[in-house]
Amino acid sequence: xxxxxxxxxxxxxxxxLIERARGLRKQxxxxxxxxxxAEGPSGYATVxxxxxxxxxxxxxxxxALALLGAHPMREPERQLARLAGVLQGEGSLEAGDVKLAxxxxxxxxxxxxxxxxxxxxxxxxxxxAPDAFDVARRLVDGWPEEAEALLPRFEGAAATRAALWLxxxxxxxxxxxxxxxSRGFAAALQHEDAPEARLAAAEVLxxxxxxxxALALLxxxxxxxxxxxxxxxxxxxxxxxxRDFPGALRCWRMVLDLDPANLAxxxxxxxxxxxxxxxxxxxxxARRAMRHPEADFSDVRRVARLLxxxxxxxxxxxxxxxxxxRHGEGRLGAHAFAWLLLASDLPGRAEAVLRAAGDxxxxxxxxxxxxxxxxxxxxxxxxxxxxxxxxPDAGAxxxxxxxxxxxxxxxxxxxxxxxxxxALHGRIIARxxxxxxxxxxxxxxxxxxxxxxxxxxxLGGAERQTVNLAQALAGGMGGVARTALLVTAxxxxxxxxxxxxxxxxxxxxxxxxxxxxDGDALSESSPFEELxxxxxxxxxxxTTALMRAFRQLRPEMxxxxxxxxxxxxxxxxxxxxxxxxxxxxxxxxxHQSNGSELFDLRERIVTRVCxxxxxxxxxxxxxxxxxxxxxWADQIGLDPARMRLIRNGLDEAGLGDPAPERAVEVRRxxxxxxxxxVVGGVFRFEPVKDPMLWIETVARVASALPDCxxxxxxxxxxxxxxxRRAEEGGFxxxxxxxxxxFSGLRAYYGAMNAFLLxxxxxxxxxxxxxAQISGVPVVVTNAGGVREGIATDESGRVAExxxxxxxxxxVQGYHDDPALRARVAREAPEVIRERFSxxxxxxxxxxxxxxxxxxxxxxxxxxRHASRPRMARTF
Numbered sequence: 001x002x003x004x005x006x007x008x009x010x011x012x013x014x015x016x017l018i019e020r021a022r023g024l025r026k027q028x029x030x031x032x033x034x035x036x037x038a039e040g041p042s043g044y045a046t047v048x049x050x051x052x053x054x055x056x057x058x059x060x061x062x063x064a065l066a067l068l069g070a071h072p073m074r075e076p077e078r079q080l081a082r083l084a085g086v087l088q089g090e091g092s093l094e095a096g097d098v099k100l101a102x103x104x105x106x107x108x109x110x111x112x113x114x115x116x117x118x119x120x121x122x123x124x125x126x127x128x129a130p131d132a133f134d135v136a137r138r139l140v141d142g143w144p145e146e147a148e149a150l151l152p153r154f155e156g157a158a159a160t161r162a163a164l165w166l167x168x169x170x171x172x173x174x175x176x177x178x179x180x181x182s183r184g185f186a187a188a189l190q191h192e193d194a195p196e197a198r199l200a201a202a203e204v205l206x207x208x209x210x211x212x213x214a215l216a217l218l219x220x221x222x223x224x225x226x227x228x229x230x231x232x233x234x235x236x237x238x239x240x241x242x243r244d245f246p247g248a249l250r251c252w253r254m255v256l257d258l259d260p261a262n263l264a265x266x267x268x269x270x271x272x273x274x275x276x277x278x279x280x281x282x283x284x285x286a287r288r289a290m291r292h293p294e295a296d297f298s299d300v301r302r303v304a305r306l307l308x309x310x311x312x313x314x315x316x317x318x319x320x321x322x323x324x325x326r327h328g329e330g331r332l333g334a335h336a337f338a339w340l341l342l343a344s345d346l347p348g349r350a351e352a353v354l355r356a357a358g359d360x361x362x363x364x365x366x367x368x369x370x371x372x373x374x375x376x377x378x379x380x381x382x383x384x385x386x387x388x389x390x391x392p393d394a395g396a397x398x399x400x401x402x403x404x405x406x407x408x409x410x411x412x413x414x415x416x417x418x419x420x421x422x423a424l425h426g427r428i429i430a431r432x433x434x435x436x437x438x439x440x441x442x443x444x445x446x447x448x449x450x451x452x453x454x455x456x457x458x459l460g461g462a463e464r465q466t467v468n469l470a471q472a473l474a475g476g477m478g479g480v481a482r483t484a485l486l487v488t489a490x491x492x493x494x495x496x497x498x499x500x501x502x503x504x505x506x507x508x509x510x511x512x513x514x515x516x517x518d519g520d521a522l523s524e525s526s527p528f529e530e531l532x533x534x535x536x537x538x539x540x541x542x543t544t545a546l547m548r549a550f551r552q553l554r555p556e557m558x559x560x561x562x563x564x565x566x567x568x569x570x571x572x573x574x575x576x577x578x579x580x581x582x583x584x585x586x587x588x589x590x591h592q593s594n595g596s597e598l599f600d601l602r603e604r605i606v607t608r609v610c611x612x613x614x615x616x617x618x619x620x621x622x623x624x625x626x627x628x629x630x631x632w633a634d635q636i637g638l639d640p641a642r643m644r645l646i647r648n649g650l651d652e653a654g655l656g657d658p659a660p661e662r663a664v665e666v667r668r669x670x671x672x673x674x675x676x677x678v679v680g681g682v683f684r685f686e687p688v689k690d691p692m693l694w695i696e697t698v699a700r701v702a703s704a705l706p707d708c709x710x711x712x713x714x715x716x717x718x719x720x721x722x723x724r725r726a727e728e729g730g731f732x733x734x735x736x737x738x739x740x741x742f743s744g745l746r747a748y749y750g751a752m753n754a755f756l757l758x759x760x761x762x763x764x765x766x767x768x769x770x771a772q773i774s775g776v777p778v779v780v781t782n783a784g785g786v787r788e789g790i791a792t793d794e795s796g797r798v799a800e801x802x803x804x805x806x807x808x809x810x811v812q813g814y815h816d817d818p819a820l821r822a823r824v825a826r827e828a829p830e831v832i833r834e835r836f837s838x839x840x841x842x843x844x845x846x847x848x849x850x851x852x853x854x855x856x857x858x859x860x861x862x863x864r865h866a867s868r869p870r871m872a873r874t875f
Contacts, residue, residue, distance in 0.1 A: 014040060021050050203234055229259050236268050245275040263292045270302060279310045280717035297336055301343035308345050308596055310717045311687040316344060338370055345596035347374035368394035376402050379538060381409030382421045408533050429612050432534050436574040438527045443576030444554060448481025451555035455489040455563035461766040462562035462585040468651040468838055469845060474505030478842045484508060484553055488563050513549045538605055546571035557849045561585060566609040573613055581848045583646060584623040584632050586763045610636045620848045622646045625764040625785025644848050649841025650769055656746035663750030670736040676709045677815050680752030682767045685716025693758040693804060695725045700808035702731035705815060713748050715740045749774035754814040759783045773832040775825030779810045791831035795824045
């Protein structure tokens with residue numbers, strides 16, 4: 001017998017030994033099977049084959065490979081050897097190995113074995129069987145990144161390929177890899193355009209803040225069916241991400257039509273309505289969300305925040321008083337009450353509540369985090385940095401932005417050796433203004449070009465004045481070479497720009513201008529990045545965008561009318577605009593403070609910015625009434641001679657047709673008798689205009705004059721409260737409220753016999769001069785510079801107090817004296833035309849850019865009212 005031959009053993013004994021080993025292998029007793037096989041003749045191929053199988057089951061592929069390679073191999077041994085090699089990371093499988101490899105794969109999965117060997121086996125299996133869905137699926141589940149590279153070679157049906165790519169996308173999404181998820185969904189849609197894939201792909205894009213792309217995917221989806229609510233929510237969020245808030249509102253309303261109790265839709269609709277300045281609608285929707293069974297404290301905070309934004313201060317005060325009472329009784333915790341105060345722009349009170357509740361040192365991390373938020377809301381970075389250093393756990397809940405702000409402010413305070421927060425604010429403002437000296441901010445103005453800025457062309461007196469000035473300059477009045485208008489915030493338009501032949505008016509919107517500036521060399525420079533950090537510290541967002549817009553549009557003269565004051569001042573200085581006019585359209589904000597600590601903080605920053613920029617010489621300040629000029633000069637700390645007076649310019653043609661028949665048509669359309677005495681008003685129904693005092697006044701007039709009617713043009717959040725009061729007073733049927741009127745306003749003035757305005761504060765209201773030029777006498781409260789808008793002693797009456805009885809008596813005085821009304825109709829319009837012409841506004845505006853102004857343009861003379869109509873001086 002040759003030495004290489006195995007010892008002889010009966011074939012029956014060999015078969016019995018192998019059967020025993022196979023039985024043990026099937027029971028997963030691989031070590032025991034190997035011990036049995038060790039008793040047999042190792043030279044027999046069947047024994048080697050069975051031993052190799054057990055070694056592979058034990059993940060001892062190297063030993064199996066060595067055992068099989070020690071002898072000549074037949075096909076079964078070669079298959080096992082290839083499998084062992086693959087598990088070792090070497091070689092590949094052939095088509096005939098697939099069944100064996102799959103069996104081994106199932107065995108590995110049964111044992112819960114993962115890792116390198118399984119990955120190598122799956123890769124080899126996929127290469128040998130590229131149409132094997134189960135193999136591809138396993139690859140996707142275990143190694144989605146590697147599968148993404150391998151799946152393009154998959155040879156299955158289109159639906160199967162789409163299913164695999166969807167699996168990749170969901171795996172990547174679950175791991176937080178949104179870019180990978182987007183690629184997966186896009187690949188799935190290439191193979192099969194499934195609605196579920198489209199929706200899922202859009203939702204991932206929304207998480208990546210890519211609203212336009214998500215919207216494009218969602219447009220092809222049908223809104224019907226059971227998934228329509230989910231589709232509607234995705235569409236609404238896509239519109240929000242694309243900054244299309246009217247589109248978002250339409251989608252949120254569609255969702256609410258399908259599911260009126262959908263909390264996400266209620267919250268989204270409230271956001272969209274607030275962005276669209278429909279504060280009354282936003283408040284009503286936010287209240288519905290707050291009363292939802294699944295609402296949380298964020299919904300309560302949203303309601304409080306809206307009350308503050310709407311200036312519903314009395315309501316908010318009652319809301320907070322009830323919360324304080326519940327807190328005092330122990331039914332509302334200190335943390336929740338402090339959150340409510342912070343949402344109401346009262347961070348100082350919130351801090352006091354948290355301190356009174358106990359020792360912050362030993363209190364909860366949530367209380368410390370909220371306390372830190374309050375410090376940051378007040379921009380008290382010195383205290384915030386110290387508190388964060390003492391309590392690092394408080395910073396865990398901070399946003400990335402707030403952590404960056406505290407770190408930046410702390411570094412600046414250290415560099416400047418500042419320990420006082422107020423002084424730190426001053427240094428930050430000075431540093432921002434000093435950036436204008438950086439040579440990299442070079443400026444090349446277009447000679448003779450004037451740029452007017454306005455936050456929107458929506459309904460409002462300041463907006464109307466901006467349009468009047470823009471049209472006059474563009475039409476050639478004043479000889480300005482070129483006129484441009486920059487709308488910085490909202491794109492809505494209430495006042496049409498009537499550009500006639502030869503008009504030189506260019507209208508730009510901030511979003512488009514900013515997009516053109518993206519990626520320019522300046523945007524990558526270090527002073528630009530520094531400006532972005534500094535503006536964020538004082539909540540002066542938009543300064544950088546304005547500065548880039550000024551550099552892009554290159555005006556020689558810049559005229560600000562309405563919008564962010566501080567940001568405009570800083571941006572004009574940094575950009576290097578040669579001459580800037582800041583025209584305040586209202587009294588100082590002390591008249592408008594709504595009790596919000598943050599409102600007062602923002603106004604202090606505006607004052608400091610104007611005060612710091614004033615000595616630089618390139619900025620001139622103005623207002624539209626003498627009283628406002630004096631107040632702003634005092635607040636900024638300017639010599640009153642440096643505050644210019646620019647009266648409003650009335651565009652009579654823009655008011656509409658003055659023909660009496662137009663007024664007759666308005667009365668007929670509203671159901672007002674032709675011979676009725678009509679008391680009218682034109683204003684926003686917001687607290688600053690005090691519409692409830694207007695209603696209380698006309699309630700008294702209605703009681704005294706049963707045939708009197710009331711015409712109120714405008715809109716706002718207090719409309720419903722006004723209507724309720726009219727119902728209670730029994731004169732609602734005589735109160736006509738046609739809403740906001742954007743054209744043909746002259747006809748509505750013509751339908752009035754007396755005009756009533758009850759504002760808390762005004763500088764010089766347009767509506768007062770518009771009513772008088774229409775021949776209508778006015779009754780007003782003594783607010784700001786409103787007296788300066790009255791043409792003659794007879795054309796207007798000013799109530800010294802805010803009593804509805806006093807106001808009603810003045811209104812009735814005009815009712816009782818038709819001859820007086822006739823004189824006002826004859827005499828007042830000419831005085832108003834002369835004093836408040838667009839031509840005088842243009843002359844006064846251009847005088848502010850004159851380096852050598854005439855004395856009368858610099859220091860306006862005080863007007864006196866005579867008993868007869870008298871022409872005022874023009875400037």
